[in-house]
Amino acid sequence: MRLDLADLQLFICIVDAGSITQGAIKAHLALASTSERLRLMEEDVGVPLLMRHPRGVTLTDAGETLAKHARQLLDQQQQLRRELKTFTSGARGTLKLYANTSALTNFLPARLAPWLASHPELHIELEERTSADIISLLSTGSGDAGIVSDAVDGNGLIAEPVADDHLVFIIPGDHKLHNKQAVSFADIIAEPFIGLYPGSALQDHIHSHARALGHDLAIRIRMSTFEGLFEMVDKGIGSGIVPAVMADKYQSRFHYHQLALTDSWARRKLCICYRSRKALNPAMRTLIDHLKTR
Structure with a gap:
């Protein structure tokens, strides 16, 4: 069968109206065009779909079956339209x-x-x-x-x-720089560092600036979380470079000093x-x- 959604919509308009003439009006089609399309539909199906009467039409058994499935397909089409519209309007997706x-x-x-x-x-x-x-x-x-x-x-x-997303240098409480307020990266580049896990975007960022100064950082140990990094600094294992907001967050739990970094790349915004x-x-x-x- 070559029935399309437009044929099904027209057929349901005729069924709901109970008349080919009124169905044509409901579908915004000329009566002659509606009658011809209905004839082609019945020819395509191979059996009559409607019984014509002086006052309208009634469904044959085949017409009942077609009407049932046509309504389901048209409902599915409307559901599909609604769901696709949510993508175009930005209401769903990844x-x-x-x-x-x-x-x-x-x-x-x-x-x-x-x-x-x-x-x-x-x-x-x-x-x-x-x-x-x-x-x-x-x-x-x-x-x-x-x-x-x-x-x-x-x-x-x-x-x-x-x-804002400034970076700070954190040091153990007894570090030789504990009386300082600010340092440059060049001043501390030889310090033993506590690093973040391999692949950390922040750690890669810090390493790139170390290489720009011709140095490799001396990483004593890498931690998988900021909490682990702060605990290592608290225990005096090394120093670290972290976002200021994270240093503030953990300050009450661990003992360390914060020093501002004077380098432009550390005074940053997100x-x-x-x-x-x-x-x-x-x-x-x-x-x-x-x-x-x-």
């Missing part, structure tokens, strides 16, 4: 968002939770990368948006600040980056607007 370590561990959890709660059909796929990697990925068309440090070159991307707002799907635009609200 969003890919890149984030550096600081954004992933500190900024995003509290900001994403209420947004996700108010958008139950949406999912977010978070991927941790260094800020430089995120810029490179977005510039080449891989992904829609990412949260990076403004200390890196944005390569022409739109970059909108969402939060920015949401993307190529073009027009190119973003509606859901991502909504998410970005939410993240920008302080």
Whole structure:
């Protein structure tokens, strides 16, 4: 059979109206066109679908079967339209968002939770990368948006600040620098460090600046969490470089001193980056607007 959805819709209009003439009006078609399409439908099926009477039409057994399945198919079509519309309006789907370590561990959890709660059909796929990697990925068309440090070159991307993200140098309580308020990275580069896990975007960021100064950091041990890093510093095992907001968070639990880093790359802001707002799907635009609200 070659029946299409338009044929089925027309047939249901005739059935509901109880008349070919009224069905044609309901379907916004000429009577001659409606009669011809109905004739072709019956020819295609091979049996009569309607019994014609002076005052209208009634269904044959075949017509009853067709009407039953036609209604189901048309209902499914409407359901499909509604569900697809939620994608175009940004009400459902999966969003890919890149984030550096600081954004992933500190900024995003509290900001994403209420947004996700108010958008139950949406999912977010978070991927941790260094800020430089995120810029490179977005510039080449891989992904829609990412949260990076403004200390890196944005390569022409739109970059909108969402939060402060200064880095600080933390030291054990009895460290020789405990009377200092601020230091440069060059001043401390030879210190024994507690590092973060391999692949950490923040740790890779710090290593890249060490290499720029012609040094490799002396990493005594790598920890999988900030909490573990702070505990190691508390025990005097080494020093570390962490986001100021994380240092403040754990200050009451562990004993260490915070020193400001004077390097420009450490006095940074988190920015949401993307190529073009027009190119973003509606859901991502909504998410970005939410993240920008302080």
